Amino acid sequence: MAPQYIASHNLAALLDRLRRYGELHGPVRGDDEVVRFAAIAPGTLPDLSALRTLLPPKKYLLHPQETILNYTAAAGYQMPAEEVRPLILFGVHPCDLAGINYLDRVFLGDAPDPLYAARRSALTLIGISCTPDEFCSCHISPSPLNALTDLSLQSLADGYAISSGSPRGDELLEGVKEILEERDIAVPEDTRRFFGQVAAEPLRQELDATLPDWQTLADACLGCGACSICCPTCYCFDVLEFGGLDGRSAVRLRQWDNCLLKCHAEVAGGMSFQKNRAERFRYRYRHKFRGFGPLQGIPSCVGCGRCRVVCPAGLDLRPLAERLDEGRHEQ
Numbered sequence: 227m228a229p230q231y232i233a234s235h236n237l238a239a240l241l242d243r244l245r246r247y248g249e250l251h252g253p254v255r256g257d258d259e260v261v262r263f264a265a266i267a268p269g270t271l272p273d274l275s276a277l278r279t280l281l282p283p284k285k286y287l288l289h290p291q292e293t294i295l296n297y298t299a300a301a302g303y304q305m306p307a308e309e310v311r312p313l314i315l316f317g318v319h320p321c322d323l324a325g326i327n328y329l330d331r332v333f334l335g336d337a338p339d340p341l342y343a344a345r346r347s348a349l350t351l352i353g354i355s356c357t358p359d360e361f362c363s364c365h366i367s368p369s370p371l372n373a374l375t376d377l378s379l380q381s382l383a384d385g386y387a388i389s390s391g392s393p394r395g396d397e398l399l400e401g402v403k404e405i406l407e408e409r410d411i412a413v414p415e416d417t418r419r420f421f422g423q424v425a426a427e428p429l430r431q432e433l434d435a436t437l438p439d440w441q442t443l444a445d446a447c448l449g450c451g452a453c454s455i456c457c458p459t460c461y462c463f464d465v466l467e468f469g470g471l472d473g474r475s476a477v478r479l480r481q482w483d484n485c486l487l488k489c490h491a492e493v494a495g496g497m498s499f500q501k502n503r504a505e506r507f508r509y510r511y512r513h514k515f516r517g518f519g520p521l522q523g524i525p526s527c528v529g530c531g532r533c534r535v536v537c538p539a540g541l542d543l544r545p546l547a548e549r550l551d552e553g554r555h556e557q
């Protein structure tokens with residue numbers, strides 16, 4: 227099949243046709259000048275010039291706070307009924323697509339999370355190429371996670387090369403074919419390379435708890451947790467249960483948690499698995515650059531750069547990652 231192409235002036239027509247398949251969301255610049263994933267209003271275009279949104283697409287799959295169980299004495303525990311409608315995310319960058327690949331491994335593994343699974347199966351992903359800035363690290367230490375898409379758009383001078391990555395993508399391409407052109411397109415390296423790039427096998431050795439870096443980082447860190455909230459692969463959550471005043475009902479919630487907050491590792495009796503900030507920092511580093519649990523060896527940093535943009539202390543884990551990967555450590 228010859229490469230498919232869509233001209234920039236046909237983008238609005240493409241969005242209109244995509245709306246037939248579900249609610250259409252993408253990067254939208256608000257009145258406050260902040261770019262967020264949000265509904266793309268008919269007659270408007272998403273902001274495809276923005277390099278990153280405030281929050282990654284994980285908010286659609288793992289809600290910041292949600293009820294996971296309701297309890298009544300009569301019916302026992304029951305999952306909340308949720309109507310999951312088809313959702314199309316347009317203009318997702320390769321790092322965020324790789325982030326969803328990571329979340330899939332966490333929430334669709336041996337014991338799939340029913341809420342995540344339902345939302346994920348209703349989600350269509352349309353990726354778009356981008357060019358990294360100084361905060362990104364996708365091009366320096368590429369993630370071993372593929373950027374999964376149903377459709378991929380590669381930016382060209384006056385339009386986009388468009389290709390399918392799944393049967394759902396094939397269906398979409400068929401549905402919009404009247405606004406596509408077949409062209410002999412040479413996709414430039416600098417837009418193609420960040421899709422589906424596979425990195426070398428990551429290092430697996432345990433981290434040295436005595437490295438002074440942990441304390442140096444901890445001394446500068448304010449413990450605000452912003453770096454974790456905005457991370458496309460941070461998925462820790464807390465589970466809270468509230469009993470009704472009638473003594474016969476209860477609700478169980480889950481809400482995003484944060485490994486840089488002191489309360490994250492606290493357990494009953496005032497104990498904590500990570501009492502000081504340096505331990506919490508090493509824990510976050512391990513997850514982002516080494517992986518743990520069933521995903522040991524798979525780093526979860528997909529290089530989006532959000533944590534570096536939002537950190538009020540200007541902290542950046544990349545230099546430490548480079549030193550540890552090279553097996554050298556400078557004090």
Ligand code: SF4
Binds near residue numbers: 526532
């Ligand atoms: S650790 Fe930072 S750069 Fe890496 S995926 Fe998370 S927010 Fe993005």
Ligand code: SF4
Binds near residue numbers: 454541
């Ligand atoms: S954003 Fe910066 S200051 Fe806030 S918790 Fe993360 S590293 Fe610490």
